[in-house]
Amino acid sequence: MKQIMVETRLLFLRKHTLLVLILMFFSLWSFSQRQMESYGSWNCYQKKIHEKPFLQQKSLNSPKHSFDVLKYTLNLNLYNCYTTPYPHSFSGTVTIRFRVDTALNIILLNAVNSSIVIDSVSIAGISFLHTGDILTVTLDRTYNAGEIAEVMIAYHHLNVYDSFFTGGGIAFTDCEPEGARDWFPCWDKPSDKALLDFTAKVPDNVLLASNGRLQDSIHIADTIYYHWISRDPVATYLTVITSKVGYNLDILYWPMLSSPTTLVPIRYYYNAGEDPTPSESIILDMTDFYSNKFCEHPFEKNGFATLDAQFIWGGMENQTLISFCPDCWDEYLTAHEFAHQWFGDMITCGTWSDIWLNEGFATYIEALWSEHAYSYYQYKSDIDYYANYYLSHNPGWAIVNPNWAITTPPQNELFNYAVTYCKGACVLHMFRYTVGDSLFFASLKEYAGDTTNFKYKSAVIPDFVSKINQVCGQNLEWYFNEWLSQPNHPVYHNEYNIANIGGGNWTVNFLANQVQTNTGFFKMPIELLINFSGGSDTVVKVMNSQNNEIFSFTFNKQPINLIFDPDNQIVLKQASTVLGFNNNNILSSSIILYQNNPNPFTGKTTIGLELPSSDKVRIMIYNDFAQPVAEVFNGQMNRGKHEVEIDAKNLAPGIYYYSLETSSEKKMRKMVILK
Numbered sequence: 001m002k003q004i005m006v007e008t009r010l011l012f013l014r015k016h017t018l019l020v021l022i023l024m025f026f027s028l029w030s031f032s033q034r035q036m037e038s039y040g041s042w043n044c045y046q047k048k049i050h051e052k053p054f055l056q057q058k059s060l061n062s063p064k065h066s067f068d069v070l071k072y073t074l075n076l077n078l079y080n081c082y083t084t085p086y087p088h089s090f091s092g093t094v095t096i097r098f099r100v101d102t103a104l105n106i107i108l109l110n111a112v113n114s115s116i117v118i119d120s121v122s123i124a125g126i127s128f129l130h131t132g133d134i135l136t137v138t139l140d141r142t143y144n145a146g147e148i149a150e151v152m153i154a155y156h157h158l159n160v161y162d163s164f165f166t167g168g169g170i171a172f173t174d175c176e177p178e179g180a181r182d183w184f185p186c187w188d189k190p191s192d193k194a195l196l197d198f199t200a201k202v203p204d205n206v207l208l209a210s211n212g213r214l215q216d217s218i219h220i221a222d223t224i225y226y227h228w229i230s231r232d233p234v235a236t237y238l239t240v241i242t243s244k245v246g247y248n249l250d251i252l253y254w255p256m257l258s259s260p261t262t263l264v265p266i267r268y269y270y271n272a273g274e275d276p277t278p279s280e281s282i283i284l285d286m287t288d289f290y291s292n293k294f295c296e297h298p299f300e301k302n303g304f305a306t307l308d309a310q311f312i313w314g315g316m317e318n319q320t321l322i323s324f325c326p327d328c329w330d331e332y333l334t335a336h337e338f339a340h341q342w343f344g345d346m347i348t349c350g351t352w353s354d355i356w357l358n359e360g361f362a363t364y365i366e367a368l369w370s371e372h373a374y375s376y377y378q379y380k381s382d383i384d385y386y387a388n389y390y391l392s393h394n395p396g397w398a399i400v401n402p403n404w405a406i407t408t409p410p411q412n413e414l415f416n417y418a419v420t421y422c423k424g425a426c427v428l429h430m431f432r433y434t435v436g437d438s439l440f441f442a443s444l445k446e447y448a449g450d451t452t453n454f455k456y457k458s459a460v461i462p463d464f465v466s467k468i469n470q471v472c473g474q475n476l477e478w479y480f481n482e483w484l485s486q487p488n489h490p491v492y493h494n495e496y497n498i499a500n501i502g503g504g505n506w507t508v509n510f511l512a513n514q515v516q517t518n519t520g521f522f523k524m525p526i527e528l529l530i531n532f533s534g535g536s537d538t539v540v541k542v543m544n545s546q547n548n549e550i551f552s553f554t555f556n557k558q559p560i561n562l563i564f565d566p567d568n569q570i571v572l573k574q575a576s577t578v579l580g581f582n583n584n585n586i587l588s589s590s591i592i593l594y595q596n597n598p599n600p601f602t603g604k605t606t607i608g609l610e611l612p613s614s615d616k617v618r619i620m621i622y623n624d625f626a627q628p629v630a631e632v633f634n635g636q637m638n639r640g641k642h643e644v645e646i647d648a649k650n651l652a653p654g655i656y657y658y659s660l661e662t663s664s665e666k667k668m669r670k671m672v673i674l675k
């Protein structure tokens, strides 16, 4: 993991060198490519797929929810966890305050019975049944909708390996997606966020941190009682305990933008021998940047803590206390996990099928950090990296799988790096390209700042899309449907031609053609760069809303070639674009009537024609006095190129005209019949 640091520092120098080169040569084509290990998203992903491989998948049938948890009050005695043999066992109570949604006399909770043993229930709880990971608590009476009740559960945690880790004087938890139920009974789904009040008894050489603010720490003899309170609701998977004998602690203070005299503490817990400077040196600027781009930093404190070798992969975005692997004080890991404080923590994915709202956003925001700290070219290099990773590792499923809302998938699916992270980030990049910077950043701001629907709550993707439609003043469902719900990506086999149409004018015809068979059509705005003889160029942007769509552009100078998507904005694609003068697919937007061949002629000649769409067609021959003398064809013809033979054996030698007439156009040419 130290390698990450070295690479990142070298990269830092390289970026600045490159920036100078770019300024000197205005080169758009070369910029630094970060190493994979320096992507915070990669480390976030590594952590999520590598954790707890020994654990079985949890219950597929989450409890039916007929109540809303308002607050968890936890009191844990962790005193023995910090001394050899570092047991995982502890005892405690959790008091669960909940509001009843539909009348009930029992509540169902999650508590893994191989980890947690229930000792008793009290207050409104009178008895319990604990089977598998479901704890059923029977209440003292029926509670009606709207009533608020409390159940206290006394329990002890067994000396087993699960989401509660101990060893060598450290004790910590790591929960996403379903680990909270290993160490306290709770309703363990991301949609039910609750306040948290956490007290822990530990030896007085232990520093212990959790979500929210440190309310007090009471020192009695050789014992400290740490009391942490979260002002804002927390999803169970984002709850955390981080504690260690001999932690180092730095506290930085971020002045709120709206109230500069209010200082928000950002706490850095780090192991002996580590240097958190790479993260500490950017965190205040990053907090400003994210606050300006999304909404003001939403929590009463924030923080980071490095753990031990039981947590060697990357980071975890626990609310207001991010976990890092040992000595992982990396700029981009900081950028990624800190972005989750807004997208993931402040607004939490409503179900696991909405994971894009967490990981797509945090991964994209890493690139936004690149743009802020370095340059747009570094941003685009990051996006291109994500796109290339996706294109070479695409497992073929869509970002959104509706089943994941019900059945939590295996972690290597839920946290698939190519799809959930890389493709997810690219979908946001292409959304920015589609609606433009102004609407894109307004969308992020309005979504993050929506206190009625999203802020401090959970979000599902359809609600997010409704919000975006409202902000952008247009229906963008098509965009999110195709990129989030369809698997794979477009494969373009485009063609174009250039025609001299006389009078000093040229026409460029472009056929936008997608050939993929493993997914549907992708509507997208497309950019075309047209180069002219003499060195000038122009870019046109058109909306390609159906397959095999043809676009025609007329110029009063000579085009020499066309480049599709010149800035590679549609990053999730494969594409080829060829000059196709003689290709049957290339058609003008209007009918074309070619000169007959041979001409002049004796006996038979052939005329060529092209139709941009199927139509009723009439082909006539007129004499030199404009009188009709023969009807060659009268009927329906398909879109495309056609050839029609004219047999002139009944016509006298002379000058004639032939016409092509459709429902909307008519064209005519001259021909000469010889003896």
Ligand SMILES: [Zn+2]
Residues within 6 Å of the ligand: 041, 044, 045, 336, 337, 340, 358, 359, 362
């Ligand atoms: Zn992440």
